[in-house]
Amino acid sequence: MSGIEISHVSKAYGQVAVLDDISLSIGGDEFVAFLGPSGCGKTTLLRVIAGLETLDAGEIRIRGRRVDDLPPGERGVAMVFQNYALYPHMSVADNMAFGLRNTRVARAEIERRVGDAARSLELEGLLARKPGELSGGQRQRVAIGRAIVKNPDLFLFDEPLSNLDAALRMRTRVELAQLRRRLNTTMILVTHDQVEAMTLADRIVVMKDRKVQQVGAPMEIYTRPANLFVAGFVGAPAMNVLPVALTREGDFAAAIVAGTNLRTAIRCADLPDGADWRLGLRPEHVRLTTPDRADLTAKVELVERLGERTLVYARLCDGAAIVAEDAGLSRARMGDEVALSVEARAAHLFDADGNGHHPAEPQA
């Protein structure tokens, strides 16, 4: 069953457009992440769905019911705010029960739901406390509990992890994933953190400049980015993008990088005409190797040792910057001349408009 249908939604603040003709369909038990840089419109889209912002054009349906003309409380949505937005003068229990009392749920039922949520979120000992007496992680759980007790058709999370420290963020991410499995309902997460989006979501909606850039499963977004923006935004460190000339090797296109032909797995027949091409290579497809197996050579400018792997920032002989990967115990040092092997079969090509072209078979 369909969860949410968003059709041709637009919104502007005065002259400034913030959402531009957005259409999206989200399944009934799907977890979708809106991913994009600040100002791309992802939070506005979330708030439009919640009813906290009006829309100028378009239509929103939740479980088949048109909601864009309903007040927020009647849309069957629950939202976890970035700053939690707990009621500061109410106890944890009252924070969770407030919405249920307003819809006149029976007292015994309220107590049951609040009790269940408190148990599952480990809030049982804290029910009498005020939000001011809780840690950041506890407040976050109360905010989630307040959403759960309403049994909503749709959960909205507005950057829920951004106020937590690194360790807590990792833990809460796991908890969110477990929550999702348990509740099995529609969830939307807004985030600018691609790791959150990649790890939590069934599908990612990448947004930029008020528009949807690409909608797809996390690995699809990663392996087949629709355009240069998506390619650069998803993945850390970002994909290497090198301006190249193309030539033909059999049925396939080959890119000429620093005088070397790199044969891609992309068929020439699938490419449009044009001269202005860029080659996209993930750092994990450019590895340090021995000189006899080298496709390219480069001079090391910076080495980042991350423990399990090493990132080598280098410059090719034609001056283009490239990031390569090496083992955790890499011997590369700044100033070294290194040999690089390129897994060109996994390479992407981007045309003059920035649109991505990928191998016929996705390279996972």
Place this chain on the structure above:
Amino acid sequence: MSAVRPRWSNALFVAPFLFFYLTLLIWPLLAGMALSLFKADLFGGRAFVGFENFARLMRDRVFLQAVANTFYFVLLSVPPLTVLPLFLALLLNKGGRLAAFFRGVFFSSSVLSVTIVTLIWRMILMPDGGFIADVRALFGAAAIPFLSDPRLVMISMAIITVWWCLGLPMMLYLAALQQVPKDIYEAAALDNASWWKTLWSITLPSLYRTVALVAIFQVVLQFQLFGQPQLITQGGPNGASRPIVLFIFEVGFRRWDIGYAAAASQILFAIILIATVVQYAVSSRGKASA
């Protein structure tokens, strides 16, 4: 060790404040307390009489009437001065020129001096050619003696005072409303809270401290009622609008009996102090049990 040892030269930093605080506030306070124990007049004659001035006050029907008048006035003026500005602030807490215009309108009365305020209201309330009397005359109704009926005069004073004083509390409430995070209102909207429910469960608890502040501030202020009755009715008719401060003024500066006036001042001081402490205690207990 030397880093934490007090150095008396550091006292120079607080000395200017301390000088004016002691000479302009604490000394007069103590001098007034001492004065209340003397029979003294403004020309220098003074004799120690112990608590005789206070005993006289307790027997003085004019003073007791002034005390009753003052309490009555505080009861009439403080509740509306605490509640009305709150509703004005709720209505005007939005962007737009109209709201800004009305914020200005409601605050503008606060900048007027008491002389202007009483002039304006005399023109409105006078039975002879006053605004209300004229309007009633159009419908053939008789003028209401707002200022000469002992039952109405304090109510008139309260209306004048509320009109004059509601700008500042309104601004305090507006400032407090701006401090309430917007997202808890959004959370309340998603929680299906009605306008009343939001006011009662979100806004008022968030403004609790400001409400208490305004109430205490107004109690302290309104116990010191003076200018309005002094300028409009001189305490009349028949002492019905004479508050304690006007009594003190008359005794001290018309009858020169400043020892007696000082004693009345001590009683007013005690009343305000007690009222404030009680109110503070009640409001902090309310907060604790909320």
